[in-house]
Amino acid sequence: xxxxxxxxxxxxxxxxxxxxxxxxxxxxxxxxxxxxxxxxxxxxxxxxxxxxxxxxxxxxxxxxxxxxxxxxxxxxxxxxxxxxxxxxxxxxxxxxxxxxxxxxxxxxxxxxxxxxxxxxxxxxxxxxxxxxxxxxxxxxxxxxxxxxxxxxxxxxxxxxxxxxxxxxxxxxxxxxxxxxxxxxxxxxxxxxxxxxxxxxxxxxxxxxxxxxxxxxxxxxxxxxxxxxxxxxxxxxxxxxxxxxxxxxxxxxxxxxxxxxxxxxxxxxxxxxxxxxxxxxxxxxxxxxxxxxxxxxxxxxxxxxxxxxxxxxxxxxxxxxxxxxxxxxxxxxxxxxxxxxxxxxxxxxxxxxxxxxxxxxxxxxxxxxxxxxxxxxxxxxxxxxxxxxxxxxxxxxxxxxxxxxxxxxxxxxxxxxxxxxxxxxxxxxxxx
Numbered sequence: 001x002x003x004x005x006x007x008x009x010x011x012x013x014x015x016x017x018x019x020x021x022x023x024x025x026x027x028x029x030x031x032x033x034x035x036x037x038x039x040x041x042x043x044x045x046x047x048x049x050x051x052x053x054x055x056x057x058x059x060x061x062x063x064x065x066x067x068x069x070x071x072x073x074x075x076x077x078x079x080x081x082x083x084x085x086x087x088x089x090x091x092x093x094x095x096x097x098x099x100x101x102x103x104x105x106x107x108x109x110x111x112x113x114x115x116x117x118x119x120x121x122x123x124x125x126x127x128x129x130x131x132x133x134x135x136x137x138x139x140x141x142x143x144x145x146x147x148x149x150x151x152x153x154x155x156x157x158x159x160x161x162x163x164x165x166x167x168x169x170x171x172x173x174x175x176x177x178x179x180x181x182x183x184x185x186x187x188x189x190x191x192x193x194x195x196x197x198x199x200x201x202x203x204x205x206x207x208x209x210x211x212x213x214x215x216x217x218x219x220x221x222x223x224x225x226x227x228x229x230x231x232x233x234x235x236x237x238x239x240x241x242x243x244x245x246x247x248x249x250x251x252x253x254x255x256x257x258x259x260x261x262x263x264x265x266x267x268x269x270x271x272x273x274x275x276x277x278x279x280x281x282x283x284x285x286x287x288x289x290x291x292x293x294x295x296x297x298x299x300x301x302x303x304x305x306x307x308x309x310x311x312x313x314x315x316x317x318x319x320x321x322x323x324x325x326x327x328x329x330x331x332x333x334x335x336x337x338x339x340x341x342x343x344x345x346x347x348x349x350x351x352x353x354x355x356x357x358x359x360x361x362x363x364x365x366x367x368x369x370x371x372x373x374x375x376x377x378x379x380x381x382x383x384x385x386x387x388x389x390x391x392x393x394x395x396x397x398x399x400x401x402x403x404x405x406x407x408x409x410x411x412x413x414x415x416x417x418x419x420x421x422x423x424x425x426x427x428x429x430x431x
Contacts, residue, residue: 046322049082066333125154143156143385158339158346166299167275170202173198174195192205204275207264209240237413258408281377302378306383314334336352392427
């Protein structure tokens with residue numbers, strides 16, 4: 001398993017494509033109500049199944065070690081481990097739910113857990129755990145609390161977030177200081193203009209805005225019960241697109257940003273064609289591996305505005321025959337000790353608040369990598385899931401197309417947003 005892909009931003013984004021299919025088909029499933037009643041003080045006994053997602057064989061020893069420790073603490077309980085491949089995971093979970101073979105404890109990100117929770121397949125773990133809020137990072141816990149549903153439908157397991165990377169050579173050449181890079185979106189536009197004025201063929205910005213940017217701009221993206229998108233109702237969303245449109249047409253970003261062959265800002269940064277990208281705390285190693293000339297020429301700073309949060313968790317099947325055992329194991333696997341041990345093996349962060357003081361995550365070793373890890377660890381205290389889990393890839397792809405049209409000047413920002421919102425609400429109502 002490549003640790004910079006499966007458990008970080010790339011994996012979280014890729015999941016949106018399959019979550020749509022899950023939501024659509026589950027609409028026709030005969031689900032439960034809103035989850036079983038609390039397990040209360042039930043006996044921790046019986047055999048349960050833990051399903052992970054593309055973690056074996058690389059992490060089999062770790063997983064079996066946690067299982068062994070749990071079984072030692074609870075001699076009457078047994079845990080069977082089964083792992084599913086990365087591809088088609090949402091479809092596999094869908095099939096399990098519709099055939100009533102959902103494992104007792106399931107590795108689910110918030111977007112795949114949502115349709116299962118709505119149909120009553122997942123247990124509200126807050127019924128039997130009063131210490132959730134004091135144990136887990138608030139943003140991670142919030143990601144399993146859905147609009148229109150009461151309760152919490154997963155234990156946050158492992159997390160990641162973004163930091164900003166800057167090309168110090170390009171900054172210096174173009175009249176900017178990489179030790180004082182943009183801190184906000186406003187700063188980004190200001191410094192992008194400076195770079196363009198001084199170096200017309202170099203770029204600081206290289207991306208379109210999306211739903212997450214609307215959230216950062218204070219736009220209400222969804223209504224309170226999660227049944228309708230509302231971003232087009234806000235003038236702030238149109239203003240943001242208009243700002244990106246002006247920047248694009250004034251040459252502050254590469255012209256191919258709006259083309260189908262756009263490589264992405266991370267690739268352009270690696271090629272030293274743009275001076276900024278976002279990435280996980282260990283992204284620098286990949287940048288330097290793919291372009292050794294970047295070594296010593298990259299600085300790092302916190303993500304602009306509010307940092308994004310990427311979450312994986314463990315949910316509990318509301319149909320489990322050994323509910324108390326399933327809940328106890330999910331809680332055990334996501335405790336601070338077990339999460340910290342996992343995070344020392346993988347390039348991720350624990351979701352437990354007490355782990356943030358662990359020197360491994362909180363102490364800067366003087367390197368850019370060390371600073372990035374500390375910045376990411378600090379960011380988790382306020383990081384949020386910026387893209388609503390209700391928005392699947394079909395929706396965001398359509399919005400992306402409309403934003404591109406607006407930035408090209410072919411439609412007004414208001415028209416683009418309204419067209420996208422109408423289409424996305426239709427997809428949401430049908431899925």
